[in-house]
Amino acid sequence: MTSKNERALADVATYGIEKRMKMYESVGPEILKALAMSNMRPEQLIAQVFENLAQGENKVGNLNISPELLNSLIRQEVS
Structure with a gap:
């Protein structure tokens, strides 16, 4: 894989992480705890x-x- 392709894949992954983090900013801490505990x-x-x-x-x-x-x-x- 070329470095250009690797950079593009990294950009896509970064974009996805940024979107998830923005979503979590709008959710209260109690809901985040409940989501984390749901798989325990x-x-x-x-x-x-x-x-x-x-x-x-x-x-x-x-x-x-x-x-x-x-x-x-x-x-x-x-x-």
């Missing part, structure tokens, strides 16, 4: 929930986590 595995979502609980302003006084939930997370991580 269940154990990733649970980890995100724990992180949000730990860092959020709404502190949780007590949190009970069932042994079944912990076992399922550990099994999935090892598998």
Whole structure:
């Protein structure tokens, strides 16, 4: 492939990225989070929930986590 063709392909890719970034500018952060989380595995979502609980302003006084939930997370991580 010639450098002229490579440059043209790079320009096309750059244009596509710029258009996507402009689209994301108009979308609120909560929607972007939801889109990012839509492809997460269940154990990733649970980890995100724990992180949000730990860092959020709404502190949780007590949190009970069932042994079944912990076992399922550990099994999935090892598998």
